[in-house]
Amino acid sequence: MEFTQLLENRRSIRAYKENTQISVETVKELIAAAQQAPSWKNSQTGRYYAVSSKEMLARVKAECLPEFNQRNSRNAPLLIVTAFVKGIAGFDNDASPVNELGDEWGAYDLGLQNSLLILKARELGLDTLIMGIRDEVKLRELLGIPESEEVVSVIAVGYRDIEPKKPVRKEIEEILKLY
Numbered sequence: 001m002e003f004t005q006l007l008e009n010r011r012s013i014r015a016y017k018e019n020t021q022i023s024v025e026t027v028k029e030l031i032a033a034a035q036q037a038p039s040w041k042n043s044q045t046g047r048y049y050a051v052s053s054k055e056m057l058a059r060v061k062a063e064c065l066p067e068f069n070q071r072n073s074r075n076a077p078l079l080i081v082t083a084f085v086k087g088i089a090g091f092d093n094d095a096s097p098v099n100e101l102g103d104e105w106g107a108y109d110l111g112l113q114n115s116l117l118i119l120k121a122r123e124l125g126l127d128t129l130i131m132g133i134r135d136e137v138k139l140r141e142l143l144g145i146p147e148s149e150e151v152v153s154v155i156a157v158g159y160r161d162i163e164p165k166k167p168v169r170k171e172i173e174e175i176l177k178l179y
């Protein structure tokens, strides 16, 4: 798929086809695409927890997502919990923050990675929903995510069962200043 078309065609999908599956090979393809992103000193601090077994999928949805996101991700056969290792991106070798953003650089790098992940998903005919509203403590417990990592989003992956309208974007003039 041509890149501009891919950008236009990707949508946050909140209704997925029933009884679908995503193979481990495909999961690895998505993560490999994410890994192509640039990162602070090539530190690659993004971490991924892919959940697709029936029992774990049901538990993560029921125990770690609020009701509206359970609904939004219903029938999605894959959830990817995204995290990053703290204290590396944005930090000197002596562990002091290089500037005021500190660990926000880790979140920045993860966001770059996740952009590639959701675009790769679309290229493969898959759809996604990034969910920022989730229970971090329960995700940690259930998936054994260590305190050295910051838990960020949960990305639902599946096949769209809806053709949503594109939410309106701001005018370029509103977000760009030219000097």
Ligand SMILES: Cc1cc2nc3c(=O)[nH]c(=O)nc-3n(C[C@H](O)[C@H](O)[C@H](O)COP(=O)(O)O)c2cc1C
Pocket: 010, 011, 012, 013, 014, 069, 072, 129, 130, 131, 132, 133, 134, 153, 166, 167
């Ligand atoms: C960081 C982040 C967190 C989000 N959290 C949620 C969420 O918890 N639930 C949800 O339904 N959508 C969530 N979204 C999806 C946005 O609402 C969506 O991207 C936005 O409305 C634009 O629509 P589009 O992705 O189709 O272009 C999130 C998106 C981002 C980038």
